[in-house]
Amino acid sequence: MKYGKRVMAAVLAAVLLLTMCIGLSACGSSDPENTINVFNWGEYIDPELLDQFEEETGIRVNYTTVSTCEEMYAKIRSGGVSYDIVVPSDYMVSRMAEEGMLEEIEWDNVPNAQYIDEDFRNPEYDPQGKYSAPYQWGTVAIIYNKDMVDEEDLGGWDILWNEKYDGNILMFDNSRDAIGVALKYLGYSYNTTDEDQIREAAEMLKKQKPLVQAYVMDQIFDKMENGEAAIATYYVGDYYLMIDELGEDSEVDLGFYIPEEGSNLYVDALCIPKGAQNKEGAEAFIDFLLRPEVMAQNTEWICYSTAESAARELLPEEMRDNDDMYPTGDALDQFETYINLPQNIRTLYDGLWVQILSS
Amino acid sequence: MKKYIGRIYMVLIFLFMYAPIFLLMIFSFNSTKSRSVWGGFSLRWYKELFQDSEILHAIQVTLLVAVCAAVISTILGTAAALGIFAMKKRPRRLMLTLNNVPSMNPDIIMGVSLMLLFIFFAQTLHMDFFKLGFGTLLLAHITFDTPYVLLSVMPKLRQMDKRQYEAALDLGAGTVQTFFRIILPQISTGIVTGMIIAFTLSIDDVVVSYFTSGPTSETLGVLIFGMTKRRISPEINALCTLMFVFVLLLLIIINLRELRAERERERSEER
Amino acid sequence: MRGSKAFSYPYILWLLLFTVVPLFIVIYFAFTNDAGEFTFDNFSYMSLYAVVFWRSFRLAIISTVICLILGYPLAYIMSRLKKKHQTIAMILIMLPMWMNFLLRTYAWLTILENNGLLNNFLSWLHLPEIAIINTPAAVGLGMVYNYLPFMILPIYTSLTKTDQSLIEAAKDMGCSERQVFTKVIFPLSIPGVLSGIIMVFVPAVSTFVISKILGGGANMLVGDLIEMQFLGGAYNANMGAAISLVMMVIIMIFIWLTGKIDKNGDGEGSVLL
Numbered sequence: 001m002k003y004g005k006r007v008m009a010a011v012l013a014a015v016l017l018l019t020m021c022i023g024l025s026a027c028g029s030s031d032p033e034n035t036i037n038v039f040n041w042g043e044y045i046d047p048e049l050l051d052q053f054e055e056e057t058g059i060r061v062n063y064t065t066v067s068t069c070e071e072m073y074a075k076i077r078s079g080g081v082s083y084d085i086v087v088p089s090d091y092m093v094s095r096m097a098e099e100g101m102l103e104e105i106e107w108d109n110v111p112n113a114q115y116i117d118e119d120f121r122n123p124e125y126d127p128q129g130k131y132s133a134p135y136q137w138g139t140v141a142i143i144y145n146k147d148m149v150d151e152e153d154l155g156g157w158d159i160l161w162n163e164k165y166d167g168n169i170l171m172f173d174n175s176r177d178a179i180g181v182a183l184k185y186l187g188y189s190y191n192t193t194d195e196d197q198i199r200e201a202a203e204m205l206k207k208q209k210p211l212v213q214a215y216v217m218d219q220i221f222d223k224m225e226n227g228e229a230a231i232a233t234y235y236v237g238d239y240y241l242m243i244d245e246l247g248e249d250s251e252v253d254l255g256f257y258i259p260e261e262g263s264n265l266y267v268d269a270l271c272i273p274k275g276a277q278n279k280e281g282a283e284a285f286i287d288f289l290l291r292p293e294v295m296a297q298n299t300e301w302i303c304y305s306t307a308e309s310a311a312r313e314l315l316p317e318e319m320r321d322n323d324d325m326y327p328t329g330d331a332l333d334q335f336e337t338y339i340n341l342p343q344n345i346r347t348l349y350d351g352l353w354v355q356i357l358s359s
Numbered sequence: 360m361k362k363y364i365g366r367i368y369m370v371l372i373f374l375f376m377y378a379p380i381f382l383l384m385i386f387s388f389n390s391t392k393s394r395s396v397w398g399g400f401s402l403r404w405y406k407e408l409f410q411d412s413e414i415l416h417a418i419q420v421t422l423l424v425a426v427c428a429a430v431i432s433t434i435l436g437t438a439a440a441l442g443i444f445a446m447k448k449r450p451r452r453l454m455l456t457l458n459n460v461p462s463m464n465p466d467i468i469m470g471v472s473l474m475l476l477f478i479f480f481a482q483t484l485h486m487d488f489f490k491l492g493f494g495t496l497l498l499a500h501i502t503f504d505t506p507y508v509l510l511s512v513m514p515k516l517r518q519m520d521k522r523q524y525e526a527a528l529d530l531g532a533g534t535v536q537t538f539f540r541i542i543l544p545q546i547s548t549g550i551v552t553g554m555i556i557a558f559t560l561s562i563d564d565v566v567v568s569y570f571t572s573g574p575t576s577e578t579l580g581v582l583i584f585g586m587t588k589r590r591i592s593p594e595i596n597a598l599c600t601l602m603f604v605f606v607l608l609l610l611i612i613i614n615l616r617e618l619r620a621e622r623e624r625e626r627s628e629e630r
Numbered sequence: 631m632r633g634s635k636a637f638s639y640p641y642i643l644w645l646l647l648f649t650v651v652p653l654f655i656v657i658y659f660a661f662t663n664d665a666g667e668f669t670f671d672n673f674s675y676m677s678l679y680a681v682v683f684w685r686s687f688r689l690a691i692i693s694t695v696i697c698l699i700l701g702y703p704l705a706y707i708m709s710r711l712k713k714k715h716q717t718i719a720m721i722l723i724m725l726p727m728w729m730n731f732l733l734r735t736y737a738w739l740t741i742l743e744n745n746g747l748l749n750n751f752l753s754w755l756h757l758p759e760i761a762i763i764n765t766p767a768a769v770g771l772g773m774v775y776n777y778l779p780f781m782i783l784p785i786y787t788s789l790t791k792t793d794q795s796l797i798e799a800a801k802d803m804g805c806s807e808r809q810v811f812t813k814v815i816f817p818l819s820i821p822g823v824l825s826g827i828i829m830v831f832v833p834a835v836s837t838f839v840i841s842k843i844l845g846g847g848a849n850m851l852v853g854d855l856i857e858m859q860f861l862g863g864a865y866n867a868n869m870g871a872a873i874s875l876v877m878m879v880i881i882m883i884f885i886w887l888t889g890k891i892d893k894n895g896d897g898e899g900s901v902l903l
Contacts, residue, residue: 035575037574037575039574042588042589042590043589043590062574062575063413064574064577064585065585065589067588067589068863070862070863070864070865071861071862071863073865074860074861074862074863074865075861077865078474078478078860078861078865078867079478079481079482080474080477080478080481080490080491080495080573081490081491081492081573081574082490083574167761173847173863174863175863175864209848212848213763213764213846213848214764214846214847214848215846215847215848216846216847217588218588218589218590219587219588219589221589221590222590222591226393226394226743226745227744227745228743228744228745228763229744350863350864350865350866351675351678351864353863353864354678354679354855354858354859354864355678357847357848357850357854357858358678358679358681358682358850358855359681365707365710368703368704368707369704369707369708369719372700372704372778373722375775376722376723376726376775376778376779377722377726379734379737379738379740379741379775380726380729380733380734380737382737382740382741382747383733383736383737383740386740394740394743394746394747395740395743395745395746395747395750396750435640435641435644436641438637438638438640438641439637439638439640439641439642440638441634441637441638442634442635442636442637442638442639442641443638445634445635445637446635446638454638454642457645457649457650458645460645460649460650461645461649463828463832463881463882463885464878464881465832465833465835465836465853465877465878465881466833466836467836467837467838467853467856467857467874468656468836468856468874468877468878469652471656471856471860471870471871471874472652472653472655472656472874473648473652474860475652475655475656475659475867475871476648476651476652476655479655498648499648501644502644502648502649505641505644509641534634559727559728562728562730563727563728563729563730563731564731565730565731565732565839566838566839569861570860570861579730580730580731580732583730583732583733583736584732584839584842587732587736587739587842587843591736595733595736598733599729599733599737602729602730602733603725603729606725606728606729607725609728610721610724610725610728611721614717614721618717
């Protein structure tokens with residue numbers, strides 16, 4: 001009898017625990033009315049701003065990160081989750097818009113859009129300015145460790161194929177950027193739709209593979225800051241982030257340059273994907289980020305470039321007047337932006353990319 | 360001499376297994392960010408860990424899903440074991456083979472296939488419950504936990520003294536009464552073992568969770584996997600130390616319980 | 631206990647819904663294209679990835695063999711310890727297993743990096759440094775480290791189950807210690823060895839976490855290939871499903887073959903603990 005009672009008690013306790021769990025989980029998923037799910041790249045927002053936004057609006061931000069545009073696309077495309085804010089790069093904005101994956105932004109809810117500079121309105125990737133608000137922009141460069149690389153090897157993309165740096169090269173871990181590097185090295189356009197040129201670029205990358213230590217995205221920070229590798233391809237703003245992190249008396253001395261064959265200029269934009277649970281909250285978030293003071297604080301943290309002159313004015317001098325961050329005139333000509341590629345070329349890219357990594 | 364070789368071998372293997380963990384633990388007390396250069400003692404990373412809402416939330420999700428999945432799969436699995444035990448030989452073999460599928464299948468295939476199922480429910484059938492999140496995560500964990508519960512309860516049922524419950528039934532006890540008075544006490548160790556295995560499997564899982572969790576329900580494993588793709592903060596080392604202590608305590612408690620049970624058994628046998 | 635079969639119905643339903651149906655969805659995806667039309671293209675395209683399959687299987691087999699070589703003696707030594715010491719040894723083996731898998735793998739990253747602890751140690755000893763991170767060797771090491779307990783435990787279980795009287799009988803009949811081992815102990819532990827092999831090989835061949843963290847993306851395994859098509863840089867769920875299906879079939883054949891070797895197997899699988 002005694003045993004039976006004890007067992008009953010145990011069962012009861014289990015049931016109780018269960019209901020409690022279910023209750024808790026219901027609370028955990030809190031109502032979508034007052035939450036927004038933000039899906040951003042790593043190291044791409046000043047975390048203080050999230051708190052500030054929550055305080056100002058009472059909307060809770062659920063922040064998750066992703067490392068490449070293509071991964072973000074896959075996550076949203078597979079359809080299992082709903083996000084309210086995503087931050088695709090230019091070409092990906094067009095692609096997602098083309099595939100009906102983006103919600104039109106109600107600009108009346110985003111008064112701060114008035115601060116966006118003329119050059120960034122109705123851009124090529126979003127000609128009618130329906131789906132996106134520019135978040136940050138920047139350029140692609142080669143970042144190198146001054147102690148590990150000889151001065152004379154600098155200059156072009158060819159350093160990535162230099163056997164001297166066998167095992168010390170870090171490459172992009174996404175198809176568009178990586179194949180793009182090879183295309184530029186070969187003197188072609190980033191946006192070529194000539195399949196032979198693309199295949200040639202893929203062959204170059206296969207040839208390069210034995211020299212590459214790792215294909216990475218944001219792991220670059222740790223690796224370059226710790227002197228794990230000599231050369232990496234990444235974004236100019238991130239070079240400044242690394243310098244900042246290292247401090248002045250660091251043993252590791254980093255430098256960067258824009259390869260002479262030309263490089264990429266990109267814009268990352270705030271978008272609302274289809275199926276967003278809280279579109280108004282998302283618009284409030286976009287509006288918040290576009291506010292010049294917020295934009296300035298954020299840009300200072302991220303070290304990329306802002307598309308709002310009003311925000312740029314508020315930046316510290318060394319960032320505001322930095323020609324590498326805000327190239328003008330002739331310097332701008334060496335850059336080419338990515339344009340969304342036709343479906344058949346995208347399939348080719350994906351196939352070749354898997355082949356490169358798996359070879 | 361031979362004995363010594365054995366001892367040395369054991370020590371070497373344990374060194375291999377523990378050295379990485381201990382190194383992580385040592386560096387959780389490092390005052391700088393470096394993963395390989397000692398900069399002095401500090402508790403900085405513990406402090407930051409306890410202020411990191413992302414990690415704290417992930418710990419909460421991990422524990423919650425592990426407890427819920429362990430409890431539900433224990434009930435489900437124990438009931439299933441009783442049912443299967445009552446089956447004839449052929450259907451029983453079939454069931455046990457089927458039961459092995461989730462545990463034999465590689466994690467990644469289970470994760471991918473469940474993800475496709477949930478997406479099918481959510482998108483094609485518009486069942487919002489199946490949007491990837493805590494709900495789907497829990498379903499997935501129950502799915503891979505239950506087979507182990509079943510496998511740890513079955514042998515206990517087989518060892519059970521059949522005459523006892525037959526006698527109980529003959530004496531007029533109801534099925535429910537027989538279950539709680541006669542069967543449950545005899546299989547309880549199997550049930551508890553199953554529940555513990557289920558709990559630990561849930562805690563340890565990365566792959567299935569990676570495919571079936573949503574933005575609000577990242578488990579610790581999924582979160583850390585995401586972190587290794589970014590700048591890695593030594594907070595992870597601090598977390599590792601805490602996990603180690605937690606698991607160690609858990610194991611000690613479990614084993615003390617078993618030791619005590621054994622001692623009691625010995626004592627009653629003496630009598 | 632008439633009628634108690636019904637207790638299993640909820641679980642049967644569960645298995646059907648969350649194990650069988652999903653597998654059929656994978657099969658459906660594998661044989662269709664993006665537009666939902668029937669096709670074999672996914673499979674014919676896969677020959678391009680033969681090298682990935684080969685790399686995965688080679689690494690998994692090597693790791694399994696190393697696990698067996700390292701694990702068997704340990705299981706044997708453990709089974710010869712005093713009962714109390716056996717419990718402690720069991721705890722010591724299970725403890726790392728219960729910590730998060732990713733933490734364990736990450737620990738090796740900090741050791742194997744170019745400027746990691748291992749190389750710091752080597753240069754402190756004035757020995758040449760080694761570049762091991764992001765190589766297949768690092769991935770294999772990660773596999774051995776993570777899955778070694780899965781090899782030790784089943785072997786240990788089957789060794790402790792061995793009837794002591796058989797060993798004594800063999801000794802009485804004049805077998806040398808070596809003969810006792812090769813003729814009695816080892817054959818009786820084969821079921822444990824086989825389930826250990828399965829429990830190491832299956833996760834090793836399908837992992838993507840270890841290769842991502844210790845392999846630097848350049849040492850792609852089948853798991854990476856699948857992950858890449860679903861949540862990674864080249865979205866193609868149909869292709870991913872086809873690769874999953876092929877891998878699953880190969881693994882099923884592997885398990886079936888190991889089952890054949892173990893004639894005494896009761897077909898009910900072996901339990902971890």
